[in-house]
Amino acid sequence: DAKTTQPNSMESNEEEPVHLPCNHSTISGTDYIHWYRQLPSQGPEYVIHGLTSNVNNRMASLAIAEDRKSSTLILHRATLRDAAVYYCILLFGNAGNMLTFGGGTRLMVKP
Amino acid sequence: GAGVSQSPSNKVTEKGKDVELRCDPISGHTALYWYRQSLGQGLEFLIYFQGNSAPDKSGLPSDRFSAERTGGSVSTLTIQRTQQEDSAVYLCASSLGWGLVGNEQFFGPGTRLTVL
Numbered sequence A: 001d002a003k004t005t006q007p008n009s010m011e012s013n014e015e016e017p018v019h020l021p022c023n024h025s026t027i028s029g030t031d032y033i034h035w036y037r038q039l040p041s042q043g044p045e046y047v048i049h050g051l052t053s054n055v056n057n058r059m060a061s062l063a064i065a066e067d068r069k070s071s072t073l074i075l076h077r078a079t080l081r082d083a084a085v086y087y088c089i090l091l092f093g094n095a096g097n098m099l100t101f102g103g104g105t106r107l108m109v110k111p
Numbered sequence B: 001g002a003g004v005s006q007s008p009s010n011k012v013t014e015k016g017k018d019v020e021l022r023c024d025p026i027s028g029h030t031a032l033y034w035y036r037q038s039l040g041q042g043l044e045f046l047i048y049f050q051g052n053s054a055p056d057k058s059g060l061p062s063d064r065f066s067a068e069r070t071g072g073s074v075s076t077l078t079i080q081r082t083q084q085e086d087s088a089v090y091l092c093a094s095s096l097g098w099g100l101v102g103n104e105q106f107f108g109p110g111t112r113l114t115v116l
Helices: none
Strands: A009-013 A017-023 A033-037 A045-050 A061-064 A070-075 A083-094 A105-110 B005-007 B010-013 B020-022 B029-039 B042-048 B065-069 B076-080 B088-095 B111-115
Touching: A009 A017, A009 A083, A017 A083, A017 A105, A033 A061, A033 B042, A045 A061, A045 A070, A061 B065, A070 A083, A070 B076, A083 B042, B005 B088, B010 B020, B020 B111
Parallel strands: A009 A105, B010 B111
Antiparallel strands: A017 A070, A033 A045, A033 A083, A061 A070, A083 A105, B005 B020, B020 B076, B029 B042, B029 B088, B065 B076, B088 B111
16 A cells, blocks of 8 residues: 655644645555544544645645655644644545554644 | 434443444445544544445454444444453544545544443
8 A cells, every 4th residue: 555654743833824744655646645634532534635736625725746746735824723633645546445544743733 | 414423422331241333424425434543543444334335344353343334324333242452432434435525534523432
């Protein structure tokens, strides 16, 4: 399985942008890049996903490198509620894939 | 609309007893997943249901674990003869199961199982 690597932790100030990196150098052509996050004491929450082009939604933006070997999740204005563990995972195709979370990046947001 | 719901939210049981955990997925979602998460650990896949297909049970840790999904909707995860190492948060997720957002999984709040 293609794996991802993320920094263990990052810090941000409230209302500043946050760029969370993810490396996936062994990604295959049919792997989608997914991001989930998990707030303290809650279940995981879908954030965004993409294949080749950059993606935007109400929660975040996903910037995908041209060679697809890395991607960056962008939170445009961090809030205290964004403090969570962010997981970058690769899923084959569009459906029917169980999630396997690695260590993820623990994002701390300072007021 | 309603999200994924799970019951009970907390379950404390004695070692050796059987437990049943329930999951109500989002209406119309054909895919349903069970995971568990031990304290401070990552997500561990248990079982996956997709429509009327045979479930993918490859993640079940032992034959004490079983799950069923009735009528393509509600699912029950059963753990027989519980052991202390079964203590974890059991999470259920559902997804549309097809199309561009087929893999967007919506999680329930989980059931915290404590085996004494």
